Amino acid sequence: MLITSGREKIATARKVAEIIDARFIDPEIKRFPDDELYVRLDTGDEAGIDDDVVLINNTYPDGDLVETLLLLGLLKDLGAESTTLVIPYFGYARQDKRFKAGEAVSACSILEYLGHRADRLITIDLHAPSVLDSFPGEVLDITAMHALANRFGGEGVDMVLAPDKGALARAETVAKDLQVEWDHLEKTRLSGTEVVMKPKELDAGGKRVLIVDDIISTGGTIMRAAGQLKEQGASWVGAASTHGLYTGGAIPKLRDACDLVVSTDSLESETSEVEIADVIADALSGS
Ligand code: R5P
Secondary structure, three states, X not given: OEEEEOHHHHHHHHHHHHHHOOEXXXXXXXXXXXXXXXXXXXXXXXXXXXXXXEEEOOOOOHHHHHHHHHXXXXXXXXXXXXXXXXXXXXXXXXXXXXXXXXXXOHHHHHHXXXXXXXXXXXXXXXXXXXXXXXXXXXXXXXXXXXXXHHHOOOOOOOEEEEOOHHHHHHHHHHHHHHOOEEEEEEEEEOOOOOEEEEEOOOOOOOOEEEEEEEEEOOOHHHHHHHHHHHHOOOOEEEEEEEEEOOOOOHHHHHHHHOOEEEEEOOOXXXXXXXXXXXXXXXXXXXX
């Protein structure tokens, strides 16, 4: 098996190759003066690739999506036996349905395009795994929740919360690993301007509470929840997410609202304390 990647995921791909003892092909990727991308894979063999290949790359930001498309095309062109595409952070995941008439269902369109060149797809904590039906080949959505739970093992967490009911399964996974209780937050509108967010069944009073989510984007959801949990008496609030987008300079604001903010390195940031490479390597080696 050969492993390669786009520029942003080189460190992750190298580490995966090391863990599963596969050969890593360093991609040559640069931009032409007009900013168009150039990609090349030096396989050391004029005849091309006579092996199964794993390509690890995000589809966010857009440049990485183009890189992924070019690399997938190149792998087919070089004769790869099969191509497994691993997307640590799948951009466009949240445009998973037509919210308004005439809108593109971007997640599904992109998966269809990727399916023309990739045989198998692995995603990580995909926002809405149902969109994987748009990918024609074999699909697998793996989770970083166990790895995140492991990071919070020594933090004395008493309760794990999902920001909404839809994310409860992720909170349950982390809570079971930490052997604590779990719940989801429920919003109650008190007036036109006042909304209370509280755990549906449990009481956060005096507890060390960890909120887990697939994506933190502006951080608004977590900041509101953390503020309200502290008002309800939580003694400590942590936030864990697989994908830390942190748009609009969210990290300092989140750190003001929470006692600890951790994400994986599916997207690199100062909070990327959990390496996604181990999670990917486990999936590739079937454990
Ligand atoms: C939405 O359903 C996702 O799971 C996240 O809760 C959402 O993307 C977080 O967004 P933000 O950080 O902007 O509140």
